[in-house]
Amino acid sequence: MVRQHRTGYILRAMDMTRRDIHSLDIPVLCKSCEVRHKGMCGALPPEDLQYLSRQTRQIEQPAGTELVGESTDVGAYDNVMCGVVKLSKTLEDGRQQIIGLQFAPDLVGRLYASESPMTAEAASDVTVCRVPKATLERLIERNPSLRKRLMDQALRELDEARDWMVTLGRKTAAEKVASLLLLIATHLDPDAPGEARVFDLPISRLDIADYLGLTIETVSRQFSRLKSDGIITITANRHIEIVNLERLAKRCG
Amino acid sequence: MVRQHRTGYILRAMDMTRRDIHSLDIPVLCKSCEVRHKGMCGALPPEDLQYLSRQTRQIEQPAGTELVGESTDVGAYDNVMCGVVKLSKTLEDGRQQIIGLQFAPDLVGRLYASESPMTAEAASDVTVCRVPKATLERLIERNPSLRKRLMDQALRELDEARDWMVTLGRKTAAEKVASLLLLIATHLDPDAPGEARVFDLPISRLDIADYLGLTIETVSRQFSRLKSDGIITITANRHIEIVNLERLAKRCG
DNA sequence: GCGCTGCCTTGATCAAGATCAAGCCGGATG
DNA sequence: CATCCGGCTTGATCTTGATCAAGGCAGCGC
Known part of the structure; x- marks a missing residue:
């Protein structure tokens, strides 16, 4: 691509x-x-x-x-x-x-x-x-x-x-996952200002876990929670839409 | 001083x-x-x-x-x-x-x-x-x-x-504390090669906890364990002697 | 001496996240 | 089509480290 x-x-x-x-x-x-x-x-x-x-x-x-x-x-x-x-x-x-x-x-x-x-x-x-x-x-x-x-x-x-050391040392699992989503949203497209609202996660759940100092199970559960709380939608495992950016940012600690 | x-x-x-x-x-x-x-x-x-x-x-x-x-x-x-x-x-x-x-x-x-x-x-x-x-x-x-x-x-x-991100994200409390002791031992005296065996901790337990992403209670317990395992001695709260450097290094993960 | 304060230790209990286990889903392969 | 496989999700249970609580100890002012 x-x-x-x-x-x-x-x-x-x-x-x-x-x-x-x-x-x-x-x-x-x-x-x-x-x-x-x-x-x-x-x-x-x-x-x-x-x-x-x-x-x-x-x-x-x-x-x-x-x-x-x-x-x-x-x-x-x-x-x-x-x-x-x-x-x-x-x-x-x-x-x-x-x-x-x-x-x-x-x-x-x-x-x-x-x-x-x-x-x-x-x-x-x-x-x-x-x-x-x-x-x-x-x-x-x-x-x-x-x-x-x-x-x-x-x-x-x-x-x-x-x-990121603050994220690793002091944030909860929920805050870590939210922080990661914002990080990726802001970095993915270097030509666009601000955060992308819709994007494909470029990395696997295992990589996410290894980046956040968590296990894949915990990462998966946090994604499910963000989904059921109506903050993001996930389709085909990797395709993310940030429905409520404000609430996502608030979860970053 | x-x-x-x-x-x-x-x-x-x-x-x-x-x-x-x-x-x-x-x-x-x-x-x-x-x-x-x-x-x-x-x-x-x-x-x-x-x-x-x-x-x-x-x-x-x-x-x-x-x-x-x-x-x-x-x-x-x-x-x-x-x-x-x-x-x-x-x-x-x-x-x-x-x-x-x-x-x-x-x-x-x-x-x-x-x-x-x-x-x-x-x-x-x-x-x-x-x-x-x-x-x-x-x-x-x-x-x-x-x-x-x-x-x-x-x-x-x-x-x-x-x-340090590896320490924060992937190490246990015991490994974190051991890693910190080695870090301080190697950095304290820039004129001396290798690790100091005897030194004063330059930072408080709270700072140690904040550096390691732990609480002071956990840090204190880990110090006590290192002491009772005969790996270090502690006098006057801050004065450390590394009795068994090899075993300390092994605890760093 | 006495009490106070800051810093540290220790114990009891709790909860977040790890671990263990099972199953789902989509794509590839025969 | 059936099967397999890798990546992901979900549930049950366990462990580590957090939290809550109490107390020790050295230094300091009175």
Whole structure:
């Protein structure tokens, strides 16, 4: 499934026309996604953009593919184009915790570390642009705006991780599930402001449980309660409509 | 209480002598701390170091002092010299979660944000060097090594936050308490490699509970169990000796 | 000395969420 | 079509940690 993107304002922000983009001889497959990739890399000058494009491969990964394993060497960064990537850690006895979800246009991969401190896995079908480690680091070196952008992503992820620590440590199961629904509603479509009211859950119940520090049974029961309380509707297991956004937000603690 | 610091290797790393440091006319009060402040700021050239020193005030804060409030404007960053600063968030109904502890020589304060996303509070008596926001940002602007250092701190804090999410989401109370003891043992003395075996807990039982997402009663019971199992000894409520480090580590899950 | 306060511990009981178990549903496969 | 399988839901029961309650202990002011 290829999602539609509204790209006009990104082009304007970059002071480029669509023709400029296409003239760069970029080996991308997914036309609707290519602009986002460059959006991520911000105001790179044309020569850097060309260099980046030559080094980049766009890859479609089915749900469940492991992008980077915990404690394995990282050879490349993945720029998320469509879909959701989950970051997780596993204790020795198999208990798993998802420690972050990444949406377009996040960059997957721990900068400046030779070993990934966590597993990155496609939670839904995803499309990524894969940039070799050396390429990106070289671009960072000579490109202040890219550097700033990555610093901003790191700080934003830190804020999000700390927000989620409150959810994990202090919220009830009902509040956790409500918080997750709002999180997904706000992140799913980066082009739309505010929360989506209708969307498909990009991740399984097990992933939700692992993100919230709960069991799938508890997650399922909380969904059922939200449904019977008339706050959401669920069809085909994954398709959510938020009927009463206000009451959902109130349940977030 | 002023802790003793071994400073020789820091000076060597900076290619400076103690005389160089003292010649800079730095308005610091705590002689044993000033070197650490510069350690944080890395290889700043002498003129930047002088500029920084002129703009900096060293402050002693008793335990409980609020350094920055949640959602308040931030006018300055605090460089931790001695003691422990806790970062926390509070839900509307008062539930609190500590989302990070900062030890020397961490820099307290969210870069590039006008409003602090969290509360920063002295968990123990602390000494900080307070740097005005504009000063630090100006130094970052023209100083690649400082920039890199702050990026590294942000990424390290992100790693730590994500590690802690596993603790919050998936560990039992016993594992949480064991993990905390190890965390404190490894962070308390930044000059010593490995874990301290004997130390004073720098934070109260309530703070521990708020960091672990537990209640004080549960924390207290877990301490009692570690004691009766012969893994630690506790005297005067705060003074800890780790008798059996291996078994403690095994309890971390 | 006495009582007060803040911080911590311990015990009894309760409830949220985990665990165990069964069954449902939709899609794939023969 | 029947069967299977993975993902999800629902119910019954159990366990962990929360809650409620009481008391210990060190420091401090009178």
